[in-house]
Amino acid sequence: MSTSLPGPWRRLLDEARAYPSPHNSQPIVVRVLDAGRAELLYDLERGLPAENFGIPFGQVCAGVYVESLATVAAGHGWSVAAELRDDGLDFDAAARHQPLGTLELGRAAITPRAEADLAAFRRRRTSRRPYQDLPVDPAVLAEAGALAAAAGHDFGHTAQRGLVDRLVRINQETLFDDLRNDAVHAEILAWIRTSDRSAEATRDGLSARTLLLPGPLLGFAMRHRGMWDLPLAGPLLRRIYLNTMRGVRELGWLTGPFGSPLDHVAAGRLFLRIWLAFTRADVYLHPFGTVITNPRSHAAFTDAAGIVEDGAGGEHLAWMLFRYGHSAEPPRALRRELPEMLLDRDGSTSWDR
Incomplete structure (x- = not known):
């Protein structure tokens, strides 16, 4: 799969893949339709069906991803409108990729808050290090x-x-x-x-x-x-x-x-x-x-x-x-490469080939 995607998708999706996910499972995949539209899907093979809240937190993860993408997009002068489905995931479904909804890009002015949020997103990471005995402001x-x-x-x-x-x-x-x-x-x-x-x-x-x-x-x-x-x-x-x-x-x-x-x-x-x-x-x-x-x-x-x-x-x-x-800077968890988070129109992924 080529990563020469239309419009600003490649840049935005490449940064958004740093989103946090349960067990760092990275279950969200995207099918780009054109320069302004894409489909959002959930990879069931990366879900956590054994958990009591496996399905709800799969959808929480989708929300984290959408907000991550919106944060990245706003820092680059774009808005993200998400129209998501109100039906739940089915971990017993035959199809591997379950549709979550659609995304649409629009132009937007870059604000100081958008720049600060993008900088924070780039720095964000989970810290399991010992914390300092200091109060938070x-x-x-x-x-x-x-x-x-x-x-x-x-x-x-x-x-x-x-x-x-x-x-x-x-x-x-x-x-x-x-x-x-x-x-x-x-x-x-x-x-x-x-x-x-x-x-x-x-x-x-x-x-x-x-x-x-x-x-x-x-x-x-x-x-x-x-x-x-x-x-x-x-x-x-x-x-x-x-x-x-x-x-x-x-x-x-x-x-x-x-x-x-x-x-x-x-x-x-x-x-x-x-x-x-x-x-x-x-x-x-x-x-x-x-x-x-x-x-x-x-x-x-x-x-x-x-x-x-x-x-x-x-x-x-x-x-x-x-x-x-407050803690010392923690190590950053690795993320899969962008092609592994993309789907072709026929539903195939780069790691299927």
Whole structure:
């Protein structure tokens, strides 16, 4: 597949592929139709069907991608109008690529805010490093709250030591709980990259380097999940894992409409906007996604934080928990090359050939 795409697509899509995704799975693909229009699709082979919220967070990921592309486009003088479908993903579908909607480009003036957001997007990355014991400027939290409120969501946060420690402990226990689930365990193993060579080969997944864990230890511990419960080895592995959680001083979460596919997409767009607000202030984030997707951990989190969720259909749900703060610059996770994220009109991709 040639990357000589019409209009500004090549430049915009090439930058937008730095968007964050669950397990760094990079499931979003694009079919360019002409200089101003494209189709957005989801690659089911890169989805996370074992997760309790696998489908909703697939659509959250689509929202993160759309907001990423819109951010890149605005910094280059373009707008992105997205018309997305309100039907959910089907992980059992026969077709590998599921349509999410369409994108249309338009000309737009480049504003100082657009330039600042693009600079932040280029710097943005997940930090799993130990955080410094420094408070985050309240003005940053106020901006995050305003962004959430404008989208009909609530931004909650805490620096209360006891609650922070309790939620970090819930996040830690979630990993051990997930490893006991055969389907989730197999899914995690599929995305672990235990060496720089394996990470370079796939340019996706969770690399030992970005997880800040020794590759051989990571691979052995994940393959032999029973070790986490052994009297001697278990506490040692848990201590190594918790070592990256040093310095967590503050945690934030988002609650709001989460009942329909379009709610999920809107949530993803909001999360990227908030992430960029933190990045502009040189504050790093680390989402605790599995706390949300693990039913037991989700209940423990909302109980600890005193969050009231309204409606069985997700009318008001706690859908994101993350730590934030100051840290040393973390390693950047690799991304697949642009041709691997593009589809031809006949549905083929460059890696099919």
